Amino acid sequence: MEENKNKYCGCLYYSASALARQITKMADEAFSPTGMSPSYAFLLMIVNEHPGIQPGDIAIKMQLTPSTVTRLIDKLEHKGFLERTAEGRTTRVQPTKKSMELQDKLVEAWQSLYHRYVAILGEEDSRKLTNMCYEAYLKLA
Amino acid sequence: MEENKNKYCGCLYYSASALARQITKMADEAFSPTGMSPSYAFLLMIVNEHPGIQPGDIAIKMQLTPSTVTRLIDKLEHKGFLERTAEGRTTRVQPTKKSMELQDKLVEAWQSLYHRYVAILGEEDSRKLTNMCYEAYLKLA
DNA sequence: TATTATTGATTGTACATACAAATTAAATTT
DNA sequence: AAATTTAATTTGTATGTACAATCAATAATA
Numbered sequence: 001m002e003e004n005k006n007k008y009c010g011c012l013y014y015s016a017s018a019l020a021r022q023i024t025k026m027a028d029e030a031f032s033p034t035g036m037s038p039s040y041a042f043l044l045m046i047v048n049e050h051p052g053i054q055p056g057d058i059a060i061k062m063q064l065t066p067s068t069v070t071r072l073i074d075k076l077e078h079k080g081f082l083e084r085t086a087e088g089r090t091t092r093v094q095p096t097k098k099s100m101e102l103q104d105k106l107v108e109a110w111q112s113l114y115h116r117y118v119a120i121l122g123e124e125d126s127r128k129l130t131n132m133c134y135e136a137y138l139k140l141a
Numbered sequence: 142m143e144e145n146k147n148k149y150c151g152c153l154y155y156s157a158s159a160l161a162r163q164i165t166k167m168a169d170e171a172f173s174p175t176g177m178s179p180s181y182a183f184l185l186m187i188v189n190e191h192p193g194i195q196p197g198d199i200a201i202k203m204q205l206t207p208s209t210v211t212r213l214i215d216k217l218e219h220k221g222f223l224e225r226t227a228e229g230r231t232t233r234v235q236p237t238k239k240s241m242e243l244q245d246k247l248v249e250a251w252q253s254l255y256h257r258y259v260a261i262l263g264e265e266d267s268r269k270l271t272n273m274c275y276e277a278y279l280k281l282a
Numbered sequence: 283t284a285t286t287a288t289t290g291a292t293t294g295t296a297c298a299t300a301c302a303a304a305t306t307a308a309a310t311t312t
Numbered sequence: 313a314a315a316t317t318t319a320a321t322t323t324g325t326a327t328g329t330a331c332a333a334t335c336a337a338t339a340a341t342a
Contacts, residue, residue, distance in 0.1 A: 008202070011251070012258055012267060013168040013179060018204040020161030021299080022281045024328095027154040036148035038154060039328070056290060061149070063159040068329050070292055088289050089337035110152070117153055122282050127275050128155060133156035136270055138260050140163045162329080165298095180298070197320060209299050211322055230320050232309035289341070296330085303324080310317070 016133070023117065030113035034105050038062075038113075041106050043072050044095070046104045052092045055104060063137070150184045157274070164258065171254035175246050179254075180205075182247050185236070186221060193233045203274050204278070 008014045022126060027038040034041055039062070046061055059069045071092060076082045081099040085092045118126050146270060149155045168179040175182055180203070187202055200210045214234060217223045222240040226233045259267050 008183065008267075008301095009275045010271060011255065012271045012274070013164045013254060014183070014204075015271045015278065016161045016164050019274040019278040019281075020157045021204075023157050024279050025300090026281065036328080038150045042149060042155070054226045054290080062156075063162075065330055066291065066330095067293080067331075071329080074292090080265050086291095091291065113154060114152065117281065121277055125273075125277075127151075129277055130151060130153045132266075132270065132273060133153070134150045135158040136262055136266075137156060137160040137163050140160075140167065140258065166330090178297080192311080195320080196322090204298055206297095207321065208301075210321080218321090227321095230305095232321065284342085286339100286341075289337085291337105293334075294332090298327100298329090300327080301325090303322105305322075306320085307315100308319075310315100310316085312313100312315075 019140075020133050026116055027113050028114060031106075031109045034102060034109050036102075036106070038077060039072060041109065043069070044076065044099055044102065045106050045110070047082060048100055048106075050097045051094050054090050054092060058093070063141075163259065167257055168254050169259060171248045172247075177243075177244060177247070180213060181217060183242055184252065185243065186209070186247050186251070188223060188234050189236045189241055190248075192235050195231050196232060197231075199234070204282075207281050 024038070029040045033036050036044065042062060043058060047056055051058075055069050055073060056066055058064075058073075059066045062069065064072075073082060073084065076099075077084055081096055081102070083094045083096060085094065122128065150159075165179070172179050172182045177185065177263060183201060183203060187199055190270065191198075194215060196210050197207055199205075200207045205213075205248075207249060214225065217240075222237055222243070224235045224237060227236065262270065
């Protein structure tokens with residue numbers, strides 16, 4: 001084993017990616033009691049709160065590509081959490097009973113994720129970091 | 142189209158992932174003149190600078206899983222940029238001439254990535270954000 | 283009204299990444 | 313020295329994400 005210091009951590013691509021992988025892992029764990037991985041959980045929460053929302057709007061809310069959202073909806077529909085109804089060229093996505101019954105658990109898991117990282121990073125630093133990431137994202141997008 | 146404000150941007154998982162996807166896209170563009178995507182480029186730079194380095198140490202430097210590093214090396218070896226030599230239970234990774242000839246271009250692309258995001262975020266903010274991401278990563282890991 | 287352009291959504295395909303299991307080799311213990 | 317444990321790496325498999333191309337429906341224009 002050699003020294004593990006490296007000169008790459010001064011690169012935003014490098015640091016931001018590492019952080020994202022780490023927090024994703026944490027989110028996976030936090031959401032695992034719901035049987036959902038984080039992206040699916042977020043999508044479900046959004047649809048539960050906005051029944052009839054269109055895929056394109058979900059994509060905007062989630063900051064994901066429409067094609068990605070299609071894939072997520074595909075799987076959730078197949079598992080019986082969502083239903084699509086075609087309306088001209090647009091699509092409306094509706095939650096099923098199964099999905100709405102899961103809502104509380106989803107929100108709970110989301111909160112548990114929050115508590116986990118706040119316990120490690122501190123409330124103030126978490127808030128600051130989250131904001132900076134989001135602001136930077138907006139500027140770069 | 143509905144309002145695109147959302148309540149999720151206060152979540153670190155959400156913001157950090159969004160940022161990572163964005164900066165990754167930027168990195169893809171910056172490295173594209175080298176014919177490499179960023180991960181491969183970083184790996185190559187590391188091997189060029191540390192000929193004979195072991196996969197496990199690359200994983201540490203890159204903050205990636207050993208299995209991921211194996212996959213990256215596989216492809217780079219197949220394309221003739223690297224060579225593996227088995228040494229007991231360890232493996233040594235050597236750059237080929239082809240890889241070393243690419244080094245300048247890789248470094249150049251890396252710098253161009255830096256300039257790109259600094260142009261948008263500013264030097265000071267970039268530095269701060271990068272540090273905060275890295276610090277948070279270390280704490281969460 | 284017929285043609286063209288735009289928009290929303292989906293599909294084919296590809297990539298980066300990881301986990302868990304398997305393999306191999308070295309180190310430790312008995 | 314044989315048996316067991318540990319360590320380094322690789323494989324099988326799965327996931328999340330995106331790009332480019334396509335399809336379908338509406339809007340704009342000639």
